[in-house]
Amino acid sequence: xxxxxxxxxxxxYPWKTFLYPYFESTVHRVIDNAPKDRVCxxxxxxxxxxxxxxxxxxxxxxxxxxxxxxxxxxxNVSPLVAKCEDPKMAEDxxxxxxxxxxxxxxxxxxxxxxxxxxxPESLINDVKNITQKFFDLPYEEKxxxxxxxxxxxxxYQRIGENITKGIPDMHEAIDVGLAHFPSRxxxxxxxxxxxxxxxxxxxxxxxxxxxxxxxxxxxxxxxxQWPLNPxxxxxxxxxYVNLCTDLSRKIMRGIAxxxxxxxxxxxxxxxxxxxxxxxIIGYPGLSGAKDQKKPENNIxxxxxxxxxxxxxxxxxxxxxxxxxxxxSGEWISAPPIPGTFVCNIGDMLxxxxxxxxxxxxxRVVNSSPKYRVCxxxxxxxxxxxxxxxxxxxxxxxxxxxxxxxxxxxxxLVSKVTTNFVM
Ligand SMILES: O=C(O)CCC(=O)C(=O)O
Ligand SMILES: [Fe+2]
Numbered sequence: 389x390x391x392x393x394x395x396x397x398x399x400x401y402p403w404k405t406f407l408y409p410y411f412e413s414t415v416h417r418v419i420d421n422a423p424k425d426r427v428c429x430x431x432x433x434x435x436x437x438x439x440x441x442x443x444x445x446x447x448x449x450x451x452x453x454x455x456x457x458x459x460x461x462x463x464n465v466s467p468l469v470a471k472c473e474d475p476k477m478a479e480d481x482x483x484x485x486x487x488x489x490x491x492x493x494x495x496x497x498x499x500x501x502x503x504x505x506x507x508p509e510s511l512i513n514d515v516k517n518i519t520q521k522f523f524d525l526p527y528e529e530k531x532x533x534x535x536x537x538x539x540x541x542x543x544y545q546r547i548g549e550n551i552t553k554g555i556p557d558m559h560e561a562i563d564v565g566l567a568h569f570p571s572r573x574x575x576x577x578x579x580x581x582x583x584x585x586x587x588x589x590x591x592x593x594x595x596x597x598x599x600x601x602x603x604x605x606x607x608x609x610x611x612x613q614w615p616l617n618p619x620x621x622x623x624x625x626x627x628y629v630n631l632c633t634d635l636s637r638k639i640m641r642g643i644a645x646x647x648x649x650x651x652x653x654x655x656x657x658x659x660x661x662x663x664x665x666x667x668i669i670g671y672p673g674l675s676g677a678k679d680q681k682k683p684e685n686n687i688x689x690x691x692x693x694x695x696x697x698x699x700x701x702x703x704x705x706x707x708x709x710x711x712x713x714x715x716s717g718e719w720i721s722a723p724p725i726p727g728t729f730v731c732n733i734g735d736m737l738x739x740x741x742x743x744x745x746x747x748x749x750x751r752v753v754n755s756s757p758k759y760r761v762c763x764x765x766x767x768x769x770x771x772x773x774x775x776x777x778x779x780x781x782x783x784x785x786x787x788x789x790x791x792x793x794x795x796x797x798x799x800l801v802s803k804v805t806t807n808f809v810m
Pocket of ligand 2: 692693694750
């Protein structure tokens with residue numbers, strides 16, 4: 389029996405008291421303002437000098453269950469979707485059940501799956517299929533809609549253009565590789581040669597007209613660059629974005645209730661005119677060759693948190709590549725569950741919730757030999773929203789404000805301008 393089993397562990401906020409590390413080495417300092425001298429003798433009891441220190445196995449087991457990673461299973465949000473225009477939705481037993489699950493999932497994991505969301509599965513699949521068709525095109529075709537600062541950071545990025553924390557998300561050698569991948573089958577062969585994970589994506593944002601947000605919006609001003617080929621790419625993606633926007637607003641109403649607010653907490657000046665981002669991503673797979681040494685940097689998308697409120701991830705059904713970091717620093721897979729969206733919370737919700745909900749670190753490693761596509765939709769606050777902890781969340785977290793005020797547009801621009809090398 390683990391000696392922690394009978395411990396007095398409170399499964400409520402603050403999560404730090406029960407998630408790994410169970411015991412935290414707390415930052416402290418000494419300020420000696422007294423007129424008298426103060427003496428102190430501190431004795432430090434340590435490990436053996438040469439002890440290799442690693443996570444204890446029994447802690448690992450517990451943090452796998454409770455560590456911040458992926459909430460198990462998929463929960464059905466259909467009662468919320470059905471009732472979310474009703475101001476009294478919270479009184480509905482179905483809605484209140486969803487709200488409870490949202491609260492638990494956001495507090496304990498930050499990543500969760502939703503089903504019963506109402507977006508037709510056929511559209512979800514069409515979006516992935518057309519994405520695959522776009523990435524199958526020759527490089528010369530794709531580069532016609534190249535992303536540059538002059539296009540408001542909208543368009544197609546070739547491999548290596550995206551940088552996470554200073555590291556390109558793929559090997560440089562891939563550059564040529566992806567450029568000449570004409571088909572899924574060929575991309576497998578090309579990968580065999582370059583034996584590496586690579587990544588290219590098309591980036592779209594809610595459009596910002598000139599002067600709309602003054603200096604704040606300048607960097608992001610521009611029209612989306614839609615490819616003409618495949619022909620119905622734009623229409624399909626726009627239909628998809630509209631449905632994702634609706635769904636996200638509905639889920640955010642549930643999250644607002646979960647935080648103890650009115651269902652419309654994230655509307656008006658906060659997210660009544662929500663900004664959105666769509667990332668249409670392709671990750672060529674590894675060769676799968678048994679004798680090949682895995683390159684050191686095989687990260688399709690480096691560890692990051694998302695920037696806004698809520699992300700809806702539509703990933704290929706047969707490849708597990710998305711990984712979420714739990715509190716013990718382990719990467720836990722978020723495998724695809726057909727018919728669901730993987731949802732995760734972003735930095736702005738972390739601030740609004742005063743840290744009650746965390747924007748969890750995640751990354752993408754496609755170790756499969758197959759090309760993987762993913763279309764990630766990001767639901768954000770209003771572009772110019774000044775975001776700070778909500779009073780209801782401060783009350784729940786001991787009144788102390790954990791975060792200062794952030795302006796979403798500034799946060800996005802700072803990320804975008806450091807994420808791309810041109
Ligand atoms: O490819 C994925 O599953 C997720 C991508 C992602 O995390 C992102 O673009 O922010
Ligand atoms: Fe992400």
